[in-house]
Amino acid sequence: MKSGVILVFCLLCLSLSVSPSWGSDDRRQKWWKWPSTGKSICSSVVLPLYGNVYPQGFYYAQIHIGHPPRPYFLDPDTGSDLTWLQCDAPCVRCTQAPHPYYKPNNDLVPCKDPLCASLHSGDHRCDDEPDQCDYEVEYADGGSSLGVLINDVSLLNLTTGVRVVARLAIGCGYDQIPGPSYQPLDGVLGLGKGKTGIVSQLHSQGLIRNVVGHCFSSRGGGFLFFGDDIYDPSRIISTPMSRDYTKHYSPGYGEIIYGGKATGLKNLLVIFDSGSSYTYLSSKAYEGLLNKVTEELRGKPIQEALDDETLPFCWKGRRPFRSMRDVKMYFKPLALSFSSGWRSKTQFEIPLEGYLLISAKGSVCLGVLNGTEVGLQNFNVIGDISMQDKMVIYDNEKQTIGWTPANCDRPPRSDTMTI
Template sequence: MKPGVVVVLAFLVLVLRVSLSSASDDHRQKWWKWPSSSQAGKSICSSVVLPLYGNVYPQGYYYAQINVGYPPRPYFVDPDTGSDLTWLQCDAPCVHCTQAPHPYYRPNNDLVPCKDPLCASLHSGDHRCDDPDQCDYEVEYADGGSSLGVLVNDVSLLNLTNGVQIAPRLAIGCGYDQIPGPSYQPLDGVLGLGKGKTSIVSQLHSQGLIKNIVGHCFSSRGGGFLFFGDDVYDSSRVISTPMSRDYRKHYSPGYGEVIYGGKATGLKNLLVIFDSGSSYTYLSSQAYEGLLYLVRKELSGKPIREAVDDETLPFCWKGRRPFKSIKDVRKYFKPLALSFSSGWRSKTQFEIPLEGYLLISSRGSVCLGVLNGTEVGLQNFNIIGDISMQDKMVIYDNDKQTIGWLPANCDRLPSYDTISI
C-alpha cells in the first residue's frame, strides 16, 4: 500500500478484558413525559436525526455532533456501525489522549456498576470485576487503535422528529487511555451504532423512545445525516436483504458476489459487512486482485494509464489532461454491484455506481476506492465502506433483521420542527 493513503477503519474486532430558556408564545417548548415501566419497549412514532459533516476525500471521514452532560457540551464523534460502544476522550484524568476538537469530556460520578447487564454485554464469557462499583472496558479496532476506560451514565440531549426534545440517560465510555491507530482522526470519540446492548440505538429502544432502527445517508458532495427510528423514509421504496443468521455480531447480509458491468465475475462467497466506520470499501485479497484484473482489462487500449506518481490511493490512473470529475471517466469504467441471496432463489443487488468506488484526486487522477482488506488485517471479511454507500439511505432494521437501501438526496435533512432550549 502506498504511503499517504487516508484510511478510516473503525470496524470492531475484539473486546479485550473486564476488569433552558423559555420558548416564545408562538413556538411553545414541548416537554417529553418519561415513559412508565408499562410503556417500556413501546416505541413512540418518531426518530432522531443528526447532521453529518466531512467527506470521503479529501477529509477522509464523516462525523456527527452529540451533546452530552448538564449543561450539554458538544462532541464530534465517528458514527460507527461496526462497533457498539460510544465513548468520549475523557479527563478522568487522561493517561493518554489524542488531539481533539473540544475539551475532553469531564465525567460525573454516575458509574455503571459491574453487575449491570450493559457491562456484561461488553465482555465475552464470565467477567470478573476488579471493582464491583464500576465497569471497566477496553476495545481494540482493526487498525490497532484502542480505547480503555470506564462506563458512566450521563444525559444526552436529542431532538425527535415530532418536535419533542428528550434528554435520556445513556451509558457511554469515559476513555482515559487511547492508542491511536494509523487511521486516527482528530475527533472526540466514537458513536457506536452496532447491534449490541450498549449501542446508542439499542439503549434508546430499550427506553421506549424509538424503534430499533438506525440508518445513514452520506452525500458524495460532503455531509449528510444519521437517523435512529423509522419515520424518515418511505418503507415501500426500500430494497432490503435479510441480515445473516450465521454471522450476528455485525450488520452483515451474509455472503455476496461481485458483479462488474452487470455481469457475474465468479468472485463470490464473500462474507460482507456494512461498516460506516470505514471510509473505503475493502475486499479480501483474492476478490481484490480479481476486481483489479477486471478494471485493468477494461482500461486496456484506452487513453488512460496508471499514475504511479499519485499516492492518494494504491491505484490511480491519469488521462491526457487532468480529470475534473467522475463524468470525465464514465467511458472508461463500468459500475459495480454486490449480489446477495434474499431467500429461496431470490437475489438482491447492492448497486455501486462509479462514484461509489472511484474518486478524483487533487492531482486530477482517478483512483480506485476499493482496497485490499487482507493487507490491513481484515482476513476474509469484505467491508462496504462510506464511499460505496454515498447518495443512498442505508437502513439497519434490527426489528425485522434486514439491511435496506434506497437512492436519496443526502444533502437534504428530513424536515421537522427544531426545538431549541
C-alpha cells in the same frame, strides 16, 4: 469497525411528562421526556452529518451530552457498539480532540449491570472493581479505547418536534491508542447491534424503534437517523441480515458484479461499516477486481499514475480528470449480489462515484482497498464511499439491511412531510 426519502409524520403515541428544565427560565423553554414504558413509539432522531470521503476521509455527527449539554463530534460507527468520549481524567495517552475533554460525573455503571456484561466476552467477573465497569474496545485498524462506563444524559430532538433528555451509558476513555485511520474527533458514536449501542439503549427506553440508518452525500455531509418514521418502506430494497454472522451488520455472502456481468468473485462475507471511509475486499477478491478493471482499461488512453499516492491505484489520462463524467468511458459500475431467500437475490449497486474518486492531482483512484493487508482477514467491508447518495437502513426489528437512492443533502425536518 475502524479501518468513519420519505418522512411519515405521526401523532404522539404516548402521553408526555415534564422533565427538569435545563434552561435558566422555565417559562421560556420546557424540556420534555417520554416516560419509559418499554414500548417503541413512532418517532425518530435525525442528526446532521459533516465531512466527506475525500479529501477529509471521514464523516462525523454532533451530539450533546452532559448537564448542561455540551457538543461533541463523534465518528458514527455501525461496526462497533460502545459510544465513548475522550475523558477529562488522568490520561495515559490522550489524543487531539476538537472540544475540551468530556468531564465525567460520578454516576458509574456497576460491574454487575447487564450493559457491562455485554461489553465483555467469556467469563465476566466483578471481583476487583464491583462498583464500576471497566472496558476496552479494539478496532480493526489497531486502534483502541480503554476507560470506564458511566451514565449521563444526552439532549435529542425527535421528528415529532419533541425534545427528550435520554439517559445513556457511555464510555469515559482515558487511554486511547489511535489507529492509522484515526481522525481528530471527540470519540466514537457506537451504532452497532449490541446492548450498549446507542440505538439499542434508546429503544429499551421506549423512545424509538430499533432501527438506525444513514445517508452520506457525495458532496459532503448528509444525515444520520435513529428510528423508522423518516422513510417509505415500500421504496426500500432490502436483504435479510445473516443468521450465521451476527456480530456486525452483515447480509451474509455476496458476489461481485462488474459492468452487469458476474465476475466469479463470490462467497464473500460482507459487512456494512460506516466507520470505514473506503471499501475493503479480501486479497483474492481485491486482486480479482483489480484484474477486471485493468483488463477493461487495456488499449484505452489512460495509464497508471505512479506519481499519485492518494490511494494504492490511480490512473491518469491525457489531461487531468475533473469529474466522474471524464472517466465514465473507461470504467463500469459495480454491484454486490446477495441471496434474499429461496431463488431470490438483491443487488447493492455501486456506481462509479461509489468506488472511484478524483484526486487533487487530477487522477482517478480506486477507492477499494485490500482488506487482508490491514488485518480484516476474509471480511469484505462496504465503506462510506460505496454508500454515498443512498439511504442505508439497519432494521434490527425486522433483521434486514435496506437501501434506496436518496438526496442526502436534505435531511428530514419535524415540520415537513417529505424530502
